[in-house]
Amino acid sequence: MPIVNFRKTDFLPAQEQGSALQKKLVITVDGPAASGKGTLAKKLAERLGYAYLDTGALYRAVAMATLEIGGDPNYFQDVQPALDIIKRNLTPELLASAALRTPEVSDAASKVAAIPEVRQALLDYQREFAENPPGLVGGAVLDGRDIGTVVCPDADIKFFITASVEERAKRRYTELSERHDDVTFERVLGDLKARDLRDATRAVAPTLAAEDAYILDTTGLNPSETLEEAIAVIRSRFLSETNDNALAAAKPPAPAQKTAL
Numbered sequence: 001m002p003i004v005n006f007r008k009t010d011f012l013p014a015q016e017q018g019s020a021l022q023k024k025l026v027i028t029v030d031g032p033a034a035s036g037k038g039t040l041a042k043k044l045a046e047r048l049g050y051a052y053l054d055t056g057a058l059y060r061a062v063a064m065a066t067l068e069i070g071g072d073p074n075y076f077q078d079v080q081p082a083l084d085i086i087k088r089n090l091t092p093e094l095l096a097s098a099a100l101r102t103p104e105v106s107d108a109a110s111k112v113a114a115i116p117e118v119r120q121a122l123l124d125y126q127r128e129f130a131e132n133p134p135g136l137v138g139g140a141v142l143d144g145r146d147i148g149t150v151v152c153p154d155a156d157i158k159f160f161i162t163a164s165v166e167e168r169a170k171r172r173y174t175e176l177s178e179r180h181d182d183v184t185f186e187r188v189l190g191d192l193k194a195r196d197l198r199d200a201t202r203a204v205a206p207t208l209a210a211e212d213a214y215i216l217d218t219t220g221l222n223p224s225e226t227l228e229e230a231i232a233v234i235r236s237r238f239l240s241e242t243n244d245n246a247l248a249a250a251k252p253p254a255p256a257q258k259t260a261l
Contacts, residue, residue, distance in 0.1 A: 025050075025139030026130045026154075027234075028147035031161035032196055032207060033106070034168035034175075036218040036226055040161060041143035043227045048141070051133030055144035055151070056109065058122050060100035061086045063108035073108040076115050083121055090125070103176065103183065103191060110195045113145075114202040126151045146205035148213050157234060160209035161226075163219040165192055 027044060031037040038054055045052035062083050063073055071078030086094075099105070112118055126142065130152050133140035142151065148158035163171075169189035176183045199207040209215060214233050218226050 024131065024133055024137075025156045026152050027139065027141045027157045027159070028152050028155045028210075028213075029141065029143040029159045029161060030145055030148050030207070030209065030213070031143075031159075032145070032168065032199065033192055034172040035161045035163045036171070036221075036223065037143045037159075037161040039223045040159070040216075040218075040226050040230055041141045043223065044230060045141040047227070047231070048139065049137055050139045050141050051129070051135055051137050053126065053129045053140065053142045054095060055122075055126050055142055055147060057095040057100055058086075058090075058125070059113040059118070060105050060109045061090070061094055061097075062118060062122075063112045064100055064105045066112060067104065067108055073111040076117050079112055079115060079118060083118060087121065087125075098179065101176070102180070103187070107191060107195070110198050114198060114204065116204045119204055123151065130155075145199055145207040148210035149208055150205045153210070157237060158210045158213035159230060159233070160213040160215045162215060162217050165189070165196065167219045168192055 027041075027048075027050070029037045029041040029044070038056070041054070042052055044050070062079060065082035065085050066073050066079050069082055071082060073079060126144075126147070130140050130142055139156075144151070148155055148160070166189070169185060169192050172192065173183060173185045173188040176188065196207075216226060216229055216233075221229070
């Protein structure tokens with residue numbers, strides 16, 4: 001279902017071959033694990049016709065490769081060979097692999113992501129994607145934990161998606177239990193709490209809401225409702241920039257305060 005009534009010339013679903021280059025609109029979606037940020041980011045990209053990048057999958061891929069070669073995800077000397085392998089073999093198929101979503105890989109990814117050398121090595125890839133998204137599209141949607149604060153601090157629109165840890169654990173448990181018989185809710189909840197703490201307190205690029213991000217609490221929302229709230233924010237933002245008051249636009253949530261979860 002296409003978006004209508006936008007006037008900003010940058011806000012285009014696609015560009016024809018040979019057309020003049022235009023600035024690509026960048027939307028960032030950050031938040032803790034299982035908050036719904038990935039689902040929202042994918043749905044936004046589909047709705048707007050933009051390219052989508054799950055930046056967390058980059059770290060998951062490095063983590064999985066580290067485990068496969070018998071390395072310890074806490075130490076860069078063990079992670080570096082895996083990082084080199086992944087950088088040479090990054091494909092959409094790899095980033096979409098279900099093998100990246102196991103509890104073991106999730107836990108290792110949080111540890112790998114805390115290593116400064118790993119974050120720096122993957123930074124250029126993420127920024128290049130945002131600036132030059134693949135395909136003849138008008139922009140990119142990236143989700144992660146530091147996209148609005150570190151990777152794309154000048155993004156056009158920033159979201160920070162959150163939910164109670166119990167709700168997030170329920171979602172993650174439902175997702176994992178469909179593929180793994182040995183998953184328990186208690187384990188998932190404990191893993192999420194531990195990951196939240198690591199992600200919020202790591203020295204490099206901790207999980208924070210950008211000062212100019214819109215906070216969306218999805219605790220009581222389903223994916224469709226979350227998408228519509230995000231679309232209302234985008235519509236309000238661009239209608240206000242064009243001073244077009246003829247169309248009704250929902251008032252967006254207040255910008256976030258820069259506090260760690």
